Amino acid sequence: MSRPQSRSSRTAARVCPLCEATCGLTLSLEGEGHTARVTGARGDRADVFSAGFICPKGASFAELDNDPDRLTGPLVRGDVSGWDAAFAVVERELRPLIAEHGPDAVGVVLGNPNVHTMAGGLYPGQLVRALGTRNLYTASTLDQMPKHVSSGLLLGDPHAIPVPDLDRTEYLLLLGANPLDSNGSMCTAPDFPGRLRALRRRGGRLTVVDPRRTRTAKLADRHVAIRPGTDALLLAALAHTLLAEDLADPGPHLAGLLHGLDELPLQLAEFTPEAVAPHCDVPADGIRTLAHELATAPSAAVYTRLGGSTVEFGTLTNWLTDVLNALTGNLDTPGGAMFPLAATARAPRPAAPGKGFALGRWRSRVSGHPEAKNELPLAALAEEIETPGPGRIRALITVAANPVLSAPDGRRLERALEGLDLMISVDPYLNETSRHAHVLLPPPRPAQSPHFDFSLNSLAVRNQVRYTRAAVPLEPGRPGESEILARLVLIAGGHGTAVPPEAVDTTVIERTLAAAVADPHSPVSGRDPAVLAAQLTGNDGPERRLDLMLRLGPYGDGFGADPDGLRLARLLEHPHGIDLGPLAPRLPEVLRTTTGMIELCPAPIAADLPRLRHALRTVPEEALVLVGRRHLRSNNSWMHNLPALRGGTNRCTLQVHPADAARLGLAEGASARVRGDGGEVTVPVDITDAVRPGVVSLPHGWGHDRPGTRLATAATDPGVNVNQLLDGSRLDPLSGTAVLNGFPVRITPVSADDAQEAVPAAAAPS
Incomplete structure (x- = not known):
C-alpha cells in the first residue's frame, strides 16, 4: 500500500526544460507556498509524448532547482539594491546611450536556453524590435543556422524544418x-x-x-x-x-x-x-x-x-x-x-508563391559578414565591440547566453566585454559571461516558471501540445522571467519603468487580432478585435497570449468557430498534454518561395x-582534426554546476586514437597541449579507438576557471574551453556559422614538470 501524502507533500506535472526532447516530468514537492521545494523528479508515464521516459538531466531537476549558486536577486555594480532600483539603472543608462549613438550601438545576444522557457519564446523578439538594432547575435550561428538558411533557400521559410x-x-x-x-x-x-x-x-x-x-x-x-x-x-x-x-x-x-x-x-x-x-x-x-x-x-x-x-x-x-x-x-x-504542425503555428493557408528568403540584407560593420535570418555571426561580436568608429557596439544585452565559453576566442571576447559602457544580463548564474555585466537580472528557478515549447513543438516527431503552470509560486515582490523581459522591452522602447509590464502583452494581443480580423483566410476574419480580446482567458499576459495563439492556430477553436478546437482552458484540463496525431503531408502549403516551388x-x-569543387581538387591535410562531442549528462555549459551530472563519461578529456597517441608520445591520463588558430589548451589524454585515426575530440562548454564567477561545483573541475583554439575566422560563408568541428590542431605531450601550467585567465571585473 502506498503511503498517503502529507498536507505539505504533493506532485506536479512539468515539461522538462533541460534539452530538446521535452519529456514530461512528475515533480515531488515538500512545503507550501513560495517556500516549497522540489525534492525529486521522475518520468511522467501519463505524458502523451514521452510516456515516462527520463534521462539523467531530467532526473536532476530538483538539484538544478535548488542549486545554492542560483541568484535570487539582481546584482548591480555600485551601491544599488532591489529590483526597482536595478531597472532604474537600466533606464538611466540605456536610453541616453541610444539617443547619443543610435540603436545599433546596442547589441543583443540570445543563448540556447531561450528556446527552453516560455518567456524566452515570447519576449526577446520584441526586445530586439524595441531597440531597433541590427546587431543581433544568437547561439544559432554556433549550432543550427545552416539548417535555417538551407530551408529558407529551398522552401522560402527558414523555419520550415x-x-x-x-x-x-x-x-x-x-x-x-x-x-x-x-x-x-x-x-x-x-x-x-x-x-x-x-x-x-x-x-x-x-x-x-x-x-x-x-x-x-x-x-x-x-x-x-x-x-x-x-x-x-x-x-x-x-x-x-x-x-x-x-x-x-x-x-x-x-x-x-x-x-x-x-x-x-x-x-x-x-x-x-x-x-x-x-x-x-x-x-x-x-x-x-x-x-x-x-x-x-x-x-x-x-x-x-x-x-x-x-x-x-x-x-x-x-x-x-x-x-x-x-x-x-x-x-x-x-x-x-x-514538416510538424505545432498548435501555436499559423493555421494553414492556400498554397501560393511567397516573398522568398534573402541573405545579406545588411552586413556587419567591421568584416562585412552578411546577415542571415536577421542575425550576424556571434564569432564577430568581439570585433564589433573593440573596433572604434560609428556604429561600434557600446552596450550589450545578453539573455541566457554564455558566449565567453560557447563562441570562438573567449579571451578576446572577455577583454571586449570589459570595454562596454553598459552590459545587462538576464541569467540565473554569475557565470563566465554574466560576471562582466553592470546589471544582472536573474529569472526565478524553473519550478517557479510556467512552461510551453513554442519552438521545439515545431520540430517534434509527433504533433502534440502540453502546457504546465508554475509548480511553486513566486516570492512576494519577485518578478518572473516574463516580467523581467517585458520591463526591458518597455525601457528599450522608451516607455520607462512606470508603465506596467502587462502593457507589452496587451500591445501584442491587439496587433495580432487586428491582423487576424483583416486576413480573409483567418477564422476570425471581419470580427471585432475588442470582442475577441475580451474572450481570452489566463492568469496573466503570457497565458492570454498563449490562449490567443492556440485559438488562432491550426487546431484552434477560432474563438467559437470550432467548439471542439484548442484553447487554453481545454489545455489546462489535460495536464499530461493532448495528442494531435502523427505528422501529415503539408506540401505545397509550407512553401514560401517566389515560385511557389522547391528551389x-x-x-x-x-x-x-x-568552393566545394575546390575542396575536391585539394589534397587532404595530414594534420590532426578536432571534433566535439556530447555527453548524456551535459547540455553545453548549462549543467556543469550540478554534482549529480558530473563524473562518469561527462569529463573534459582529449580523446585520441591509439595509433596517434603512440606516434605523438601521448600517455593515458597524461596531459597534452592542443594548439589551434586562436590559442592553446592543456588537457588530460583519453586514449580510445572510439575516434578514428587522425581525429581527436574535446567536449564543448567547459572552461569554468575564470575568476569572479559563482559556480562552485563547476570550478572544482573546470576543464578547458575548446573554442579557445579558434580565432573566429573560420566560418561557413552562407550562414555565418562558426567552424567548431573539423579544424586542424597541433598536439604535443606535456612533461610532468609543466603539466600544471595554465593559460592566464582574464582579469576579474571591477
Missing part, C-alpha cells in the same frame, strides 16, 4: 548526430534511443556517419567513420549517384514542385564516388551502396545535425540533406522527412558550390 518521421521510417541515414547522448536536436523526440531501437526491431536499417564510434554508432547497422568536415562531399556523391544511375524518383507528390531538377546533374557532375572517396575516406563502392539503399528503401530519411552544421560547408551539407530526401521521394511523406538549385547555393 523537415524532421525524420522516426516512428514510421524504414531507413535512417544519420550524419554528425549522436542522439543517444544528446536526446536529439532539431528533431524533438522523447526517448530518441528507444525510437531508434524500434526502427531496427521492425526491420528497418540505421546508418550512422560520424568520425567517432558514438553510442549511436554502436547501435547502428552500419557505422561510416568519415573524415571530419567532408559530409557535403559524401552527400554530393550520393546525389550524383542517384541522378547518374537513374535511381532518383521524387514521386508524383513532388513531381510538379521541384524547380531546378534539370540543373542538379550539371552542378553535381564532378562529385563522383571515385572523386569523393579519398577525401571522405569512404570507399566508392560504399558510397554507391548507401545511394542504392536510400533509393530502394520503402521509406527513408536523411538527418544531419551538429557535426554537419558547424563545419566549413555547413549550409551545403544541410542543403544536400534535403536534396537527397527530395530525390528519393521521401520529402513530406510518411516515414520520410516531414533545388537556389542562386546562393550555386555560387557556393565552386
Whole structure:
C-alpha cells in the first residue's frame, strides 16, 4: 500500500526544460507556498509524448532547482539594491546611450536556453524590435543556422524544418548526430534511443556517419567513420549517384514542385564516388551502396545535425540533406522527412508563391559578414565591440547566453566585454559571461516558471501540445522571467519603468487580432478585435497570449468557430498534454518561395558550390582534426554546476586514437597541449579507438576557471574551453556559422614538470 501524502507533500506535472526532447516530468514537492521545494523528479508515464521516459538531466531537476549558486536577486555594480532600483539603472543608462549613438550601438545576444522557457519564446523578439538594432547575435550561428538558411533557400521559410518521421521510417541515414547522448536536436523526440531501437526491431536499417564510434554508432547497422568536415562531399556523391544511375524518383507528390531538377546533374557532375572517396575516406563502392539503399528503401530519411552544421560547408551539407530526401521521394511523406504542425503555428493557408528568403540584407560593420535570418555571426561580436568608429557596439544585452565559453576566442571576447559602457544580463548564474555585466537580472528557478515549447513543438516527431503552470509560486515582490523581459522591452522602447509590464502583452494581443480580423483566410476574419480580446482567458499576459495563439492556430477553436478546437482552458484540463496525431503531408502549403516551388538549385547555393569543387581538387591535410562531442549528462555549459551530472563519461578529456597517441608520445591520463588558430589548451589524454585515426575530440562548454564567477561545483573541475583554439575566422560563408568541428590542431605531450601550467585567465571585473 502506498503511503498517503502529507498536507505539505504533493506532485506536479512539468515539461522538462533541460534539452530538446521535452519529456514530461512528475515533480515531488515538500512545503507550501513560495517556500516549497522540489525534492525529486521522475518520468511522467501519463505524458502523451514521452510516456515516462527520463534521462539523467531530467532526473536532476530538483538539484538544478535548488542549486545554492542560483541568484535570487539582481546584482548591480555600485551601491544599488532591489529590483526597482536595478531597472532604474537600466533606464538611466540605456536610453541616453541610444539617443547619443543610435540603436545599433546596442547589441543583443540570445543563448540556447531561450528556446527552453516560455518567456524566452515570447519576449526577446520584441526586445530586439524595441531597440531597433541590427546587431543581433544568437547561439544559432554556433549550432543550427545552416539548417535555417538551407530551408529558407529551398522552401522560402527558414523555419520550415523537415524532421525524420522516426516512428514510421524504414531507413535512417544519420550524419554528425549522436542522439543517444544528446536526446536529439532539431528533431524533438522523447526517448530518441528507444525510437531508434524500434526502427531496427521492425526491420528497418540505421546508418550512422560520424568520425567517432558514438553510442549511436554502436547501435547502428552500419557505422561510416568519415573524415571530419567532408559530409557535403559524401552527400554530393550520393546525389550524383542517384541522378547518374537513374535511381532518383521524387514521386508524383513532388513531381510538379521541384524547380531546378534539370540543373542538379550539371552542378553535381564532378562529385563522383571515385572523386569523393579519398577525401571522405569512404570507399566508392560504399558510397554507391548507401545511394542504392536510400533509393530502394520503402521509406527513408536523411538527418544531419551538429557535426554537419558547424563545419566549413555547413549550409551545403544541410542543403544536400534535403536534396537527397527530395530525390528519393521521401520529402513530406510518411516515414520520410516531414514538416510538424505545432498548435501555436499559423493555421494553414492556400498554397501560393511567397516573398522568398534573402541573405545579406545588411552586413556587419567591421568584416562585412552578411546577415542571415536577421542575425550576424556571434564569432564577430568581439570585433564589433573593440573596433572604434560609428556604429561600434557600446552596450550589450545578453539573455541566457554564455558566449565567453560557447563562441570562438573567449579571451578576446572577455577583454571586449570589459570595454562596454553598459552590459545587462538576464541569467540565473554569475557565470563566465554574466560576471562582466553592470546589471544582472536573474529569472526565478524553473519550478517557479510556467512552461510551453513554442519552438521545439515545431520540430517534434509527433504533433502534440502540453502546457504546465508554475509548480511553486513566486516570492512576494519577485518578478518572473516574463516580467523581467517585458520591463526591458518597455525601457528599450522608451516607455520607462512606470508603465506596467502587462502593457507589452496587451500591445501584442491587439496587433495580432487586428491582423487576424483583416486576413480573409483567418477564422476570425471581419470580427471585432475588442470582442475577441475580451474572450481570452489566463492568469496573466503570457497565458492570454498563449490562449490567443492556440485559438488562432491550426487546431484552434477560432474563438467559437470550432467548439471542439484548442484553447487554453481545454489545455489546462489535460495536464499530461493532448495528442494531435502523427505528422501529415503539408506540401505545397509550407512553401514560401517566389515560385511557389522547391528551389533545388537556389542562386546562393550555386555560387557556393565552386568552393566545394575546390575542396575536391585539394589534397587532404595530414594534420590532426578536432571534433566535439556530447555527453548524456551535459547540455553545453548549462549543467556543469550540478554534482549529480558530473563524473562518469561527462569529463573534459582529449580523446585520441591509439595509433596517434603512440606516434605523438601521448600517455593515458597524461596531459597534452592542443594548439589551434586562436590559442592553446592543456588537457588530460583519453586514449580510445572510439575516434578514428587522425581525429581527436574535446567536449564543448567547459572552461569554468575564470575568476569572479559563482559556480562552485563547476570550478572544482573546470576543464578547458575548446573554442579557445579558434580565432573566429573560420566560418561557413552562407550562414555565418562558426567552424567548431573539423579544424586542424597541433598536439604535443606535456612533461610532468609543466603539466600544471595554465593559460592566464582574464582579469576579474571591477
